[in-house]
Amino acid sequence: MFRRLPPQFRAVLRGRKELFTTLGVIVVMLFLYSQRVPLSTAEHSVAQYIPFSINGSYSKPPQLINPSRTPPRSSTPFQPGTVDAPDRQYTKALVIARTKTEEISWLNDTLDGSNISVSEGWEVYTYTTDDLSAPHHTPLNKGREAMAYLTYIIDHYNPPSFPPVQQSNPESSLPEVILFLHAHRQSWHDNLFSLTTPSTITHLHLPRVIRLGYMNLRCSWDPGCPDHIHPHPAEFDPYKPEESVFASSWSQLFPPSHPVPAVLSQPCCAQFAVSRERILARPLAVYVGIRDWLLTTELVDALSGRVLEYIWQVLWTGRVVVCPGERGCYCDGYGICFGGGFGEWVGKRRELGVVRGRRDEVLGGEVEKWGEGVVMEVLGRVGSGDVGEVGDDEPGLGKDEGGYANRDPSSQPSLVKIQEILSLNQEVEDLEDWLERELAAARERGKDPAERAKEVEGPLLDIPALSGE
């Protein structure tokens, strides 16, 4: 323990000193996230770049749900897709929304000692939102990732197309599975278990996407589930400014036969996997209509993008609340299966945060009082069992006579505090070890299709179907 203590505590202390810097960085990153796809510059007028007439298509609501195709209310609007043999290779594409300065070299990452890159076997479509000369680009930099996603769909939707729109590549077709992604390698809204964008892609279990038709890539419910957007909010919530424009946006997107729902929910952040079947279940005109809305809306991107963030699940499941159980999502979706222990793991992870915080608080307090050098030295000695005897006169702990154990606490860190720090630190290490061990076991369990099948799905929390469907 002695040997591994000091560097670790030094790291903690450094962390404490840098707390404010770190908070600053987080604030800046959140800000950057919110500004991820910047507003268009003034000279990019809508009329100049839209490759088709927006006149007419927007003079009436874009008919998101085509009434002639809408099944009667009593029937289930979408059926689960059919999954083939486990070794079936599905055709698949990554659709990435990016600005020209965003770096996407992570597509070439290799993971877990493999020499195969993340994007190997995927068609990759990078839609640049602010560069009309990019091979794939959006007509306008407006509406954030939604503009890129919709443009990809419109460009690749299979004929017959209705109404005729200019497709940049009328020959191409959609693959069986499409992942819609942001350009970052890692972000605050990534899943638990270090599922960054590259590892999300490599771990994703495609049969789940085929079966469900639509899978939000984020399993964690917070924010977004289970009860998130209230289009008629009792009061303005600064964390959900889109609530205040949701009802009016909904009425522009949907025909009057689909009244504004009381609540909409799905995990946040607009990254998801969709089957070709589900995309084709809506007519092309729907996607064109939504993009027209995005091109012409007077809402700022921060709002229009966020409105659509809670429309995708409606589009591809016909449900306003789509919150799959987290445990099943991680297991069936990513092969991380805890058997019955998911709740325990999450609980211990929370506990780790609390204990760590307590350790750093006590340690920080002592360092403030006595200085880093003294505290480290005493921690090292007491940690290695050298508490000193009465009358012991070891050098290095102070000028007074006698061993550490019977020094005056007003001139040295108190033994009680030092032992508290050591015991909290031990708790932290034990929790870290436990979490790591259980996670490794969960990954191992997740390799077995039989184990995955056991946790396939908590029931989707999807009771409020879109009224009228």
Ligand SMILES: *[C@@H]1O[C@H](CO)[C@@H](O)[C@H](O)[C@H]1NC(C)=O
């Ligand atoms: C829109 O349509 C109206 C009537 O159909 C027409 O008079 C007008 O010129 C059109 N505007 C544009 C920008 O195409």
Ligand SMILES: *[C@@H]1O[C@H](CO)[C@@H](O)[C@H](O)[C@H]1NC(C)=O
């Ligand atoms: C991946 O690597 C290849 C070969 O070095 C390079 O041509 C390509 O641009 C890289 N892709 C990305 C997205 O950086």
Ligand SMILES: *[C@@H]1O[C@H](CO)[C@@H](O)[C@H](O)[C@H]1NC(C)=O
């Ligand atoms: C990856 O490694 C294997 C075994 O070492 C090798 O046979 C294979 O050619 C490598 N693939 C690539 C793309 O480098």
